[in-house]
Structures are given as C-alpha cells and as structure tokens.
Amino acid sequence: MSSTKPIGIFDSGIGGTSIWKEIHQLLPYENTIYLADSKNAPYGQKSKEEIIALSSKNTEFLLNQNCKMIIVACNTATTNAIKELRTKYDVPFIGIEPAIKPAANQTKTETIGILATKGTLNSELFNRAVETYSNIKIVEQVGFGLVQLIEEGKMESEEMTTLLNSYLNPMIEANIDYLVLGCTHYPYLIPQIKKIIPNHIKIIDSGEAVAKQTKKVLEKNNLLNLYEQKSKQIFYTNSDSKVLKQILGFSENVYEKEF
Incomplete structure (x- = not known):
C-alpha cells in the first residue's frame, strides 16, 4: 500500500514552516499542503474554545484538499485541540509538544x-x-x-x-x-x-522529532508515498504572503487565500 495524497500541515501563521522544512528534508517525495492562519495569529492568547474552532476549520480545509494526514504544527493548537480533532476526524494527526x-x-x-x-x-x-x-x-x-x-x-x-x-x-x-x-x-x-x-x-526544538514521528505514522498506516518522483509543495496564507515567501526562500506555489 502507498499513497500519493498530500500531507496537510497547519499553524497559526508562518512558524510551522520550521516543521515543514524538517518533514520535507526527511521525506522529500511526500506532497504537502501548508496552511498559515496568519489572520488569526497568535493562537496563544485565545480561549480553548476559539483554538478548537480554528483548528477544526483548518483541518476541514486540508481534508477538502484530499490530505491523508494532518500535522498540527502549532504547540498551542496541539495542547488545546488535538484530542478533539482526533475524536472528530478520521485521519492520523501528529501534534507538536514542547520537547x-x-x-x-x-x-x-x-x-x-x-x-x-x-x-x-x-x-x-x-x-x-x-x-x-x-x-x-x-x-x-x-x-x-x-x-x-x-x-x-x-x-x-x-x-x-x-x-x-x-x-x-x-x-x-x-x-x-x-x-x-x-x-x-x-x-x-x-x-x-x-x-x-x-x-x-x-x-x-521539536522539528526533527516530529519529522521522524511523521514517517513512523505514515509507515504504520501504509500511507508513505513510495513513488520517487518530484513532490509538490503548496502553501496557503490568509494574510500578506510576503513574509511567508521570505522565510521559505521561494515564491512558487505560495498563495493568498481566504479560508
């Protein structure tokens, strides 16, 4: 079994790209879709209920893009919402906790x-x-x-x-x-x-450990992409994409989108 479907990654902004970089380095053939909810950053000052609602909205956006797994690349969203996300949606989730x-x-x-x-x-x-x-x-x-x-x-x-x-x-x-x-x-x-x-x-920081855990969970669920072809990396932000492009070091496949 193998899957070419993308891995979905979301954060309250551009920070989770630090996690994306580690995942892409370890799993270069995996397609990914990254979602930066910069309009609502930071999550750290919001209530638990707000964080769960935003995390659910982000998850649904990524599932609608046919993602096979969701990485909650945000410590605040993980510690406040991952339990609810795992109960609500039928895909593997990986969270980020302080190391x-x-x-x-x-x-x-x-x-x-x-x-x-x-x-x-x-x-x-x-x-x-x-x-x-x-x-x-x-x-x-x-x-x-x-x-x-x-x-x-x-x-x-x-x-x-x-x-x-x-x-x-x-x-x-x-x-x-x-x-x-x-x-x-x-x-x-x-x-x-x-x-x-x-x-x-x-x-x-947690980046390398999360990448290793991602690989482990993909293997366990028979979701690893076994086709050694150039992968596609797509980035969405609901804010100005300038800083996201700057931090990534490229601008292709980086889109501004309301979600």
Whole structure:
C-alpha cells in the first residue's frame, strides 16, 4: 500500500514552516499542503474554545484538499485541540509538544527553561508533562509579542532583541543549561537567541522529532508515498504572503487565500 495524497500541515501563521522544512528534508517525495492562519495569529492568547474552532476549520480545509494526514504544527493548537480533532476526524494527526523530555533527561544543572505561548503553558497537556519531571526546576516564560514580530518579518528588530533579553536573562540567572522552544515560530529566532545566551546552554526544538514521528505514522498506516518522483509543495496564507515567501526562500506555489 502507498499513497500519493498530500500531507496537510497547519499553524497559526508562518512558524510551522520550521516543521515543514524538517518533514520535507526527511521525506522529500511526500506532497504537502501548508496552511498559515496568519489572520488569526497568535493562537496563544485565545480561549480553548476559539483554538478548537480554528483548528477544526483548518483541518476541514486540508481534508477538502484530499490530505491523508494532518500535522498540527502549532504547540498551542496541539495542547488545546488535538484530542478533539482526533475524536472528530478520521485521519492520523501528529501534534507538536514542547520537547521537555530530552531537556529534563540531559540537564546537568537540574534547571531548564521553556519559552512558549500562554496557551501552551496554561494547557492541561503541558502541565501533565511538567508534573512528570517534578525532580527538576522548570523556568517557564511566556513569549509575549514574539509571534507578532515574526509574522511581521521583524526577526532582527531592536524590539525583538529587547523582548528576548527580558525573557532570557532571568533564565540565564536561574542557571538553565537547556532552553526548550515551545512554539514553532521560535526556531526562526535561534540566531538572535544565540547572541544572548551563553554557549553552554543548548537549544531544543521539536522539528526533527516530529519529522521522524511523521514517517513512523505514515509507515504504520501504509500511507508513505513510495513513488520517487518530484513532490509538490503548496502553501496557503490568509494574510500578506510576503513574509511567508521570505522565510521559505521561494515564491512558487505560495498563495493568498481566504479560508
């Protein structure tokens, strides 16, 4: 069994492209459709009900495009809505959770930092994960304002540097040796973050793990595309596509569309 149907990926904006890049690198023959709900970004400040409604709308758009699997490339949508999505729709779902486990298992200072959205840090799923590692200190920080600046293409702005300094310096003072990025937008800030944190602090994000899990689930469900032909990558955004094109490094198959 094999399937040439596309993998559907959605996020509250352009951040999930960090996940798409890892998936495309590992599975170059898979067709994908990416949905950036930038008009409603960030999800992190919304209620659970709103996040579930937006996630359902995004899922239905992708299912209407004949997607064989949905990747919820948004930590906030995963932690607040994936349970409901799995109940409601009959396709495999893969979610994104902050990579607490590798950080907690490898920390030498027994202190790790997590930079995430309010929606992720307040979620039941995240708090259950934190309870598992009660033996270590977890310094949580809401990244207020970061997603908006990334969506505006202001990754290297003075405003971004000021915000990152205010969020990261208390973590450095708390003696963290791992920094977990709990939002798929944040890997785009790694160059900026590295200018602030000392070299011994390791940065962890979920991208590679999600790509590996995607391959595993496709194989398990006999959905892997076994045809070694050039794949098609399509991107939709309901906002201005300029920053999305910039972050992808190309503009073909990138469309502005209301959904």
